[in-house]
Amino acid sequence: MAEMRVHRALAQAGVASRRAAEKLVQEGRVTVNGAVATIGQSVTETDVVEVDGRRVRAEPIRTYMLNKPMGVVSTASDPEGRRTVLDGLPDDVRLYPIGRLDIDTTGLLLITNDGDLAHRLMHPRSKVPKTYEALVEGRVSSAAVRALRNGIDLEDGPTQPAKVEVLDRQAAGGTWLRIEITEGRNRQVRRMCEAVGHRVRRLVRTRYGGLGLGGLDRGDHRLLSSAELVKLESQAGLAR
Numbered sequence: 529m530a531e532m533r534v535h536r537a538l539a540q541a542g543v544a545s546r547r548a549a550e551k552l553v554q555e556g557r558v559t560v561n562g563a564v565a566t567i568g569q570s571v572t573e574t575d576v577v578e579v580d581g582r583r584v585r586a587e588p589i590r591t592y593m594l595n596k597p598m599g600v601v602s603t604a605s606d607p608e609g610r611r612t613v614l615d616g617l618p619d620d621v622r623l624y625p626i627g628r629l630d631i632d633t634t635g636l637l638l639i640t641n642d643g644d645l646a647h648r649l650m651h652p653r654s655k656v657p658k659t660y661e662a663l664v665e666g667r668v669s670s671a672a673v674r675a676l677r678n679g680i681d682l683e684d685g686p687t688q689p690a691k692v693e694v695l696d697r698q699a700a701g702g703t704w705l706r707i708e709i710t711e712g713r714n715r716q717v718r719r720m721c722e723a724v725g726h727r728v729r730r731l732v733r734t735r736y737g738g739l740g741l742g743g744l745d746r747g748d749h750r751l752l753s754s755a756e757l758v759k760l761e762s763q764a765g766l767a768r
């Protein structure tokens with residue numbers, strides 16, 4: 529296993545948030561192989577980490593990018609037995625998706641066992657940009673684009689300003705839009721488009737927090753690179 533800072537290992541093991549774990553280290557309550565841990569000390573799976581004398585087992589942190597296919601649910605398990613986004617991923621650590629995509633939305637979904645990272649990214653305060661490409665019914669007017677940009681009054685409150693671009697007005701089946709939002713409300717893009725009179729026919733998430741799909745094929749997954757993780761953690765306000 530790769531080395532990680534002891535406070536990160538504690539957060540990963542669910543002992544405390546990274547900040548609170550750092551405090552535990554500062555207070556001298558954490559030991560590594562019997563010696564009091566120091567801030568920033570690195571540990572691996574083979575080290576014995578204890579808090580107040582109790583052994584803590586850390587899983588290796590893993591964060592994957594999945595290019596979600598159609599017809600797959602964004603939950604860890606489905607009572608109806610449908611395929612989930614975790615099918616096909618390694619099951620040696622307890623993974624869950626960072627947020628949700630609708631069953632008929634495709635594209636970029638992050639999946640992790642890093643509770644701290646997931647929590648921060650999903651928090652409304654994080655304002656992580658998410659970019660979608662939507663094929664909507666009909667020809668979209670400039671007034672509708674302006675309305676989407678400025679914010680739409682939905683039943684759960686007005687949406688924050690969004691970046692909206694028309695990609696193709698002549699597409700078969702309607703108009704392709706690119707929409708970047710910083711919130712993550714349920715079915716938000718579909719509801720925004722419907723509110724201006726355009727039902728969404730296809731919805732693809734192409735970017736999340738500055739990360740793109742690159743060449744990842746539909747249905748495939750890969751681990752994030754360390755450069756991608758650094759980018760994401762800084763978006764989430766987490767220092768390494």
Ligand code: URA
Pocket residue numbers: 628629630633714715716717718719731
């Ligand atoms: N907005 C939606 O409407 N659906 C998604 O799956 C994601 C964002």
